[in-house]
Amino acid sequence: MAHQIDQSFLDLPLRALADAALARARALGADHADFRLERVRNGAVRLRDAKPAGSSDSTDLGYAVRVVHGGTWGFAAGVDLTMDAAAKVASQAVAMAKLSAQVIKAAGSDERVELADEPVHADRTWVSSYEIDPFSVPEEERAGLLADWSAGLLAAQGVSHVDASLLVVHENKFYADTAGTTTTQQRVRLHPSLNAVAVDETSGEFDSMRTLAPPAGRGWEYLTGTEAGTAWDWQRELDEIPELLAEKMRAPSVRAGSYDLVVDPSNLWLTIHESIGHATELDRALGYEAAYAGTSFATFDQLGKLKYGSEIMNVTGDRTAEHGLATIGYDDEGVAGQSWDLVKDGTLVGYQLDRRIARLTGFERSNGCAYADSPGHVPVQRMANVSLRPDPGGLSTEDLIGGVDRGLYLVGDRSWSIDMQRYNFQFTAQRAYEIRGGRLAGQVRDFAYQATTTDFWGSMAAVGGPQTYVLGGAFNCGKAQPGQVAAVSHGCPSALFKGVNILNTTQEAGR
Structure with a gap:
């Protein structure tokens, strides 16, 4: 309608x-x-x-x-x-x-x-x-x-x-x-x-x-x-x-070690948000945003050079996705909504910009990322809908699981932790299923996956097809001082990651 x-x-x-x-x-x-x-x-x-x-x-x-x-x-x-x-x-x-x-x-x-x-x-x-x-x-x-x-x-x-x-x-x-x-x-x-x-x-x-x-x-x-x-x-x-x-x-407690992971979109969206979305905000990468959740390892001198992940990694910034929480017609600087590449074939090729940062760094145009969360707040550079593109001919989630001999299938977001440069992180999930010989073998508890941003995305070995794609997101992304809150979506398919470190959180807590 x-x-x-x-x-x-x-x-x-x-x-x-x-x-x-x-x-x-x-x-x-x-x-x-x-x-x-x-x-x-x-x-x-x-x-x-x-x-x-x-x-x-x-x-x-x-x-x-x-x-x-x-x-x-x-x-x-x-x-x-x-x-x-x-x-x-x-x-x-x-x-x-x-x-x-x-x-x-x-x-x-x-x-x-x-x-x-x-x-x-x-x-x-x-x-x-x-x-x-x-x-x-x-x-x-x-x-x-x-x-x-x-x-x-x-x-x-x-x-x-x-x-x-x-x-x-x-x-x-x-x-x-x-x-x-x-x-x-x-x-x-x-x-x-x-x-x-x-x-x-x-x-x-x-x-x-x-x-x-x-x-x-x-x-x-x-x-x-x-x-x-x-x-x-x-x-x-x-x-x-x-x-x-x-x-x-x-469910039994997970055994710590190296696992192949099939990550469902209901979990992967948050990893995208924290390790790509915030890291490719150019004001953060330049150090203009540092007091709230830090800066970024993806510094401006690495544009076009940084291997963010494997060659099958393609990530877009998008202010036009239907039903996206960060979708707009025009941002709070009068810039029309757009879609653009942030990571292409695994390489950092773009950032999220407002008009001031665009001019400061030599870009011809902002890509429409200025937003204020209320009439009493000044617009700041805020996140677009940052999404991992599916493989047009990619596998189903079931087929991704079928190709894993020993691994975990992660569903739903839960807790997360990431450092002030958006580089070292660990995430948990609502639930994790052990994979044995290509089949789900019941849930396990007390798990977290831990990696650096580039190691994690570099381990991505397969991206699911469009049939696995879901637009996740959050209402409560925080930034700036005084603090502002923005709603943002992140779309992604299911994806397979090889050899990711899994922690047993009860053992870690006891150390």
Whole structure:
């Protein structure tokens, strides 16, 4: 279903506020100015053992003016939707730029902010791909569906507790700048999750199993849709969880050593996020982003040289993927959404850019990676949908497993740890199955796979076909100071990795 921009948003004085702010910025000598008005509605429902545990429904409405004045950034934000207030916010942004210029000069720096060129996009409108706005569904109905699913899990033998949650977001954004770009956008996304917990009353041991359904740039149809491709197969997964959890509780501890791994997309997306997504943010690789989760081993001097992985590794940055959490029509600098190569045939060939970093490093154009998580925050360089491309003629997951003599099949994300250069890491999973002679031989526990980024991706020996491809992701990618949160998707097929080090986490903890 093709949606229109909400009329209630269009009825706001969008252009009048932008005109007032941009005119004042020009009059005060700004080299560039942009205006961004946002209305972001966030809803959450949480249940514990099929009973309400909390809910929220909030809307953030405001606007921001960002300027480049005298080669320095300035930024200010406001909530008063009057022309005089918008002009005053623009004056505050210019004053901030002048103050910042003094600080920068005192520090001995002569670096000037310049922005890469971008074609003018006048009067453009974009709406994400969804059918039913989740906010059009009463909260009682949303909570009721989670309660029904939770009750079904609780009725199963061996399930002691169930946590359930649903996060929903409806985001409207209007952007205008002094070059003449004006864009109006609307995005919807949601994140449903159920987590079943088993407790052995005799031993006190416990474990959990969470649904694998990823968050998605979809609407309510993701939970209830009847047409093929619109909904996750919730009932199948919920029916399977109790037995899978019971098997996990009985599973033996893994034997540490070297294993071949078949990694399911439900696990591999997070490894992509941490070891490729963050590592190819160019502000991080240059050291401009360092305080929040560090820099990157994939430094700019290695562009076109670094062997990131095996020759079958092809990774794209993408702001256009249907239902992607980081999919947009235009970013928060007025740059059109694009798709581009980050790793090609195993070699680092690209980065994620905003307009300032693009100009600073000699790129002709940004690839649209500027984003602010609220009208009160300045746009920063944020992650696109970073995805591993499948092999067009690749194997199924079952056939990948069939080619492994001794290994593990990993499903679902769980805990992770990675160093400040995005290089040394270890990851666990919701569950791991031992592979013997090409067949699954039951679950094992207490495992983690450990490697360096280049060793891990260098060990990739086979990439599954399109039939194994799933778009995973997260709502809570953090970056910047003050901290900002962005939603991002990562698509990938199942993949085979040779000779990866598997730790027994109970043994490691005891050392």
